[in-house]
Every structure is written in structure tokens, then in C-alpha cells.
Amino acid sequence: MTAxxxxxxxxxxxxxxxxxxxxxxxxxxxxxxxxxxxxxLLLVWGGYAACVLVDAGLPFALVVPLCVLFVTALxxxxxxxxxxxxxxAPQITLLITSFGVLLITQYIAILVFGEKPRVLNTPDxxxxxxxxxxxxxxxxxxVTIASGALVVAAxxxxxxxxxxxxxxxxxxxxxxxxxxxxxxxxxxxxxxxAISGAIAGVVGLLWFAKVGAVTPxxxxxxxxxxxxxxxxxxxxxxxxxxxxxxxxxxIEVTMNVVLPSGAITYAQAIVFAVVIALLVLRPGGLSGxxxxxx
Amino acid sequence: MSAAPVPASRTRSPGPGTDAPLxxxxxxxxxxxxxxxxxxxxxxxxxxxxxxLIGPNGSGKTTLVNCVSGALRIDEGEIRLGGRDIxxxxxxxxxxxxxxxxxxxxxxxxxLTVRENVLVGLNASSGASSLEExxxxxxxxxxxEVAREIVSTLSYGTQRRVEIARxxxxxxxxxxxxxxxxxxxxxxxxxxxxxxxxxRSERGCGVLVIxxxxxxxxxxxxxxxxxxxxxxxxxxxxxxxxxQPRVVAAYLGAE
Numbered sequence: 123m124t125a126x127x128x129x130x131x132x133x134x135x136x137x138x139x140x141x142x143x144x145x146x147x148x149x150x151x152x153x154x155x156x157x158x159x160x161x162x163l164l165l166v167w168g169g170y171a172a173c174v175l176v177d178a179g180l181p182f183a184l185v186v187p188l189c190v191l192f193v194t195a196l197x198x199x200x201x202x203x204x205x206x207x208x209x210x211a212p213q214i215t216l217l218i219t220s221f222g223v224l225l226i227t228q229y230i231a232i233l234v235f236g237e238k239p240r241v242l243n244t245p246d247x248x249x250x251x252x253x254x255x256x257x258x259x260x261x262x263x264x265v266t267i268a269s270g271a272l273v274v275a276a277x278x279x280x281x282x283x284x285x286x287x288x289x290x291x292x293x294x295x296x297x298x299x300x301x302x303x304x305x306x307x308x309x310x311x312x313x314x315x316a317i318s319g320a321i322a323g324v325v326g327l328l329w330f331a332k333v334g335a336v337t338p339x340x341x342x343x344x345x346x347x348x349x350x351x352x353x354x355x356x357x358x359x360x361x362x363x364x365x366x367x368x369x370x371x372x373i374e375v376t377m378n379v380v381l382p383s384g385a386i387t388y389a390q391a392i393v394f395a396v397v398i399a400l401l402v403l404r405p406g407g408l409s410g411x412x413x414x415x416x
Numbered sequence: 417m418s419a420a421p422v423p424a425s426r427t428r429s430p431g432p433g434t435d436a437p438l439x440x441x442x443x444x445x446x447x448x449x450x451x452x453x454x455x456x457x458x459x460x461x462x463x464x465x466x467x468x469l470i471g472p473n474g475s476g477k478t479t480l481v482n483c484v485s486g487a488l489r490i491d492e493g494e495i496r497l498g499g500r501d502i503x504x505x506x507x508x509x510x511x512x513x514x515x516x517x518x519x520x521x522x523x524x525x526x527x528l529t530v531r532e533n534v535l536v537g538l539n540a541s542s543g544a545s546s547l548e549e550x551x552x553x554x555x556x557x558x559x560x561e562v563a564r565e566i567v568s569t570l571s572y573g574t575q576r577r578v579e580i581a582r583x584x585x586x587x588x589x590x591x592x593x594x595x596x597x598x599x600x601x602x603x604x605x606x607x608x609x610x611x612x613x614x615x616r617s618e619r620g621c622g623v624l625v626i627x628x629x630x631x632x633x634x635x636x637x638x639x640x641x642x643x644x645x646x647x648x649x650x651x652x653x654x655x656x657x658x659x660q661p662r663v664v665a666a667y668l669g670a671e
Binding site: 285288289291292295296299300301302303304305306 | 485486487507508511512517523524525526527528532533535536537538582586
């Protein structure tokens with residue numbers, strides 16, 4: 123029983139990280155049909171910013187908001203410079219642009235920080251473990267699940283309880299009609315980049331706090347996981363992205379538990395096989411609808 | 417419609433040249449690769465007036481509406497709103513200066529709620545209504561009860577009303593209704609008639625109506641204009657329109 127609770131907590135923690143990643147990626151996709159493959163670099167730069175600020179002796183309570191702000195600003199600049207000029211351009215143009223941005227920002231990171239991993243020194247309390255009734259829960263896991271829930275709640279509130287949320291969903295559903303209503307898709311896009319950046323800032327801190335070190339190529343895994351999560355959940359739907367992220371976390375943790383120790387090496391491959399099998403069964407993703415959007 | 421009156425539009429300062437019509441289109445020409453959809457069409461709409469735009473299929477009615485709303489640009493001619501030249505203005509700009517429309521094929525945001533659709537319309541005009549006015553609009557269009565419903569789940573007739581509410585939310589000076597009665601039953605069409613009357617009398621905006629339902633158009637319009645092959649062939653009293661041999665010929669020819 124204790125083991126099961128432990129696994130559920132693991133799944134929730136991994137799942138909320140993926141859900142947040144997917145949310146940030148899908149938000150821009152829903153407005154612009156852009157899968158931004160440079161998204162993971164936002165996390166990397168956030169990670170480096172955290173390393174620099176921590177090493178400079180800033181208290182962690184200050185490092186967190188500064189990093190989130192920095193990544194938000196970076197995301198807006200990225201959106202403004204590289205993507206806004208291509209509103210309405212074919213998807214292949216956007217894809218190539220995003221790879222271009224990925225390479226440029228990655229090589230700048232290599233130039234500035236080098237290829238070697240840079241250690242992120244997190245405060246002691248984050249590496250602690252809460253022991254309760256036979257359970258041993260890492261503090262970071264609790265923080266991750268709590269941040270996930272908080273960000274999702276804030277995001278849902280923003281999307282469904284504010285005029286901006288209505289504008290964003292209107293622009294995502296039909297940019298043409300939205301324009302007729304006087305909504306400027308370029309402005310909506312910039313705000314989407316800002317929110318996506320803020321989410322990337324939060325999830326980047328969680329990610330690198332867990333991994334412990336940043337390299338210029340640490341972007342690959344989070345981008346890939348976010349991409350899988352949004353495809354799994356149903357492309358273009360924020361609820362689907364969250365569902366896909368949680369499901370992917372669940373599948374991963376389950377594989378780690380049920381696979382014999384000899385097969386653990388192949389865990390990722392098996393996870394992908396399960397995801398492919400799920401997509402064969404439900405081509406529109408877990409959230410069902412909008413198969414045509416894919 | 418027996419419900420509460422449509423909230424009145426706020427008073428506006430009259431634009432330059434108060435006796436000039438609110439909306440004036442002069443000599444509009446629109447060509448689509450060889451086909452001339454509008455061939456020097458004129459149009460004048462005064463504040464507080466309902467103008468019916470009729471004509472056989474393909475006569476250019478919707479094209480003219482699209483050119484006024486900014487969905488299309490005219491190749492020649494001029495469009496003025498309240499004396500200001502808006503011929504080259506963007507759709508968003510025109511929406512802000514007070515032109516709102518509904519569509520032949522509904523263009524609602526199907527995944528948004530009724531209230532959200534109307535709120536999005538609020539954004540369209542710089543003289544936008546307040547949130548209370550949005551609630552008033554929902555009430556007067558009998559949309560209060562479905563305000564929180566997702567639009568795509570509602571009946572067609574209700575969706576038509578949502579579209580009109582969304583167009584009115586921006587407190588427009590000119591309201592373009594492209595086939596508002598399409599897909600409505602008789603009861604709903606009768607309600608629509610009353611609604612258009614209320615909009616005209618209580619909000620004082622100019623209303624341009626295109627519809628195939630002649631009873632509706634001739635019944636609600638102060639004036640009608642008949643288009644045929646992109647040209648205006650009649651302009652005047654609704655009752656007189658079908659006494660004109662040219663108008664009759666245009667319709668019979670189209671059969």
C-alpha cells in the first residue's frame with residue numbers, strides 16, 4: 123500500500139512537470155500553429171540564470187521570481203523577433219524558424235557557459251525528505267506537485283475567467299473572425315509567449331532542481347516530453363496537454379515499476395511504444411476531439 | 417420580442433456634415449479574376465434607418481457587405497463612415513470605428529460560452545459597452561439563461577441571436593445583417609423582425625439587412641436597394657420595388 127502511494131506520488135510529480143511543459147508549448151501552438159522546438163532552450167536559459175544567481179549569493183526566494191521574469195522576457199523577445207513576423211506563414215516556415223532559433227540560442231549558451239554541465243546548487247530544504255507513516259516523500263516532489271496545481275489553476279482562471287482568456291481562445295479558434303472583432307492576433311500571440319515563458323521559467327527551475335545540473339543540450343528531453351504530451355493529449359487543447367502530461371508521467375512511472383530490472387534500459391523505448399499504441403487507438407489524442415487539427 | 421428593450425446606445429457627437437448619411441459607398445467596383453461582382457454600386461445609410469439590400473443570387477449583395485466590413489477591399493470607389501474615408505482602413509479599424517456585422521454562415525466562436533462571445537464583441541469597438549450593458553443585451557435577446565452554455569451546443573436560432581448580440585456589444589453605428597433569417601423558423605423570424613425594429617429605434621444605429629425572405633426585408637426596411645449584376649437597379653420605397661419592371665426582370669431572369 124505504501125509502495126503504491128509512493129508510486130502515485132512519483133507519477134503525479136513527473137506528470138505535473140510534463141503537464142506544465144506541455145501547457146507552455148501548446149499555448150503558443152493554439153494561437154499560431156507553431157510547435158516551438160526552441161521551447162526547451164527557455165528552460166535551459168532559466169536553469170543557467172538560476173545557477174548564476176545562486177552562485178552570486180542571492181537568496182533562493184529571490185532567485186525564483188527573477189528566473190521566471192527572465193525566462194518570460196526571453197520568451198517574449200523570441201516571439202517578437204523570430205515568430206511574430208511569420209503570423210499566418212505555412213507551418214513548415216514556422217518549423218524551420220523554430221529550429222533556427224533553437225540552434226542560435228543553443229550555440230550562444232555553449233559560447234557563454236561551455237559544454238560542461240553547470241551544477242545548480244539548490245537550498246538544503248529542497249533536497250530534504252518528509253517521512254510520514256512509512257512514506258518518504260522528497261520535498262521537491264511536494265513542491266513540484268503543488269507548483270503544478272497552482273500554475274494549472276492560475277492558467278485555467280486566466281483562460282476562462284478573464285476577457286483576455288476569451289480573446290485568446292477566440293483567436294485560437296478562428297483568427298479571421300477574431301480580427302473582425304478587433305482582436306489583434308499579434309498582440310494575443312505576444313501575451314501567449316509571455317505566459318508560455320512564465321510557465322517555462324517555473325518548470326525549468328523544477329526540472330533542473332531535480333536533475334541537478336544544466337548543459338546547453340539539456341533542452342532535448344523536456345521539449346520531447348512536452349511534444350509527446352501534447353500529441354498524446356490531443357494537439358491544440360490545453361486540457362488535452364495537461365491530461366497528456368499526467369498520462370505520460372503515469373506511463374513512465376508504471377514502466378519503471380513493472381518492468382524487470384533487465385528491461386529498465388529500454389524503458390523510454392517502451393514508453394514511446396505505449397504512446398504510439400494509444401495514438402493508434404485514439405488518433406485524436408486522449409482528449410478525443412479535433413482529430414483534424416493534427 | 418416581448419423582452420426588455422435593447423439598451424440604448426450612448427449619445428454620440430454627430431460626425432462632420434450631420435446631414436450626410438452615416439455610411440456612404442460611392443461607385444464601388446470589385447472584380448474577382450475576370451468576374452465583376454460590384455460594378456459601380458452606391459449605397460447610403462442614415463443613422464436610425466433600416467435599409468434592405470435585395471437582389472437575385474450572385475448580384476453582389478454579400479460582396480458589398482464584405483467590402484463595407486473590410487473583409488474585402490474595393491478596386492475602385494470610396495467608402496465613408498460619418499464623413500471619414502475608410503476605403504483603405506483595416507477590418508479591425510472599421511470594427512473600432514463602429515461597423516459590426518453578422519454572417520450568412522454563422523461565424524461564432526463555437527468553443528466559447530454565449531457570454532464570452534458577446535464579451536469578445538465588446539472588444540470590437542472603441543466606444544464599447546460596459547459589462548452591465550452586456551448583461552442587458554443578453555437579457556433583451558433572451559440569452560440570459562444560456563449565457564454560460566458553450567455556443568456550439570445551442571440551436572441554430574439561438575446562435576443567430578448570439579451573433580446579433582455579439583455584433584451589438586461593440587455598440588456599433590452601422591450594423592450589417594447578412595441573411596439574419598436564414599435557417600430560422602417563422603416564429604423566430606417574427607422575433608427577429610421585432611428585434612431589428614428595437615435596435616433601430618432604441619440604439620439609433622443604421623441597419624443594413626440582406627435576406628432572401630422578402631416578407632422580412634420588405635416588412636422591416638425603411639428603404640430598399642436592389643442589386644443586379646453588381647449595379648443598383650432600384651432604390652426607394654419597399655412597396656414600390658416589385659412594381660419596377662427592371663426589378664421583376666432581374667428576379668425572373670435569375671430563375
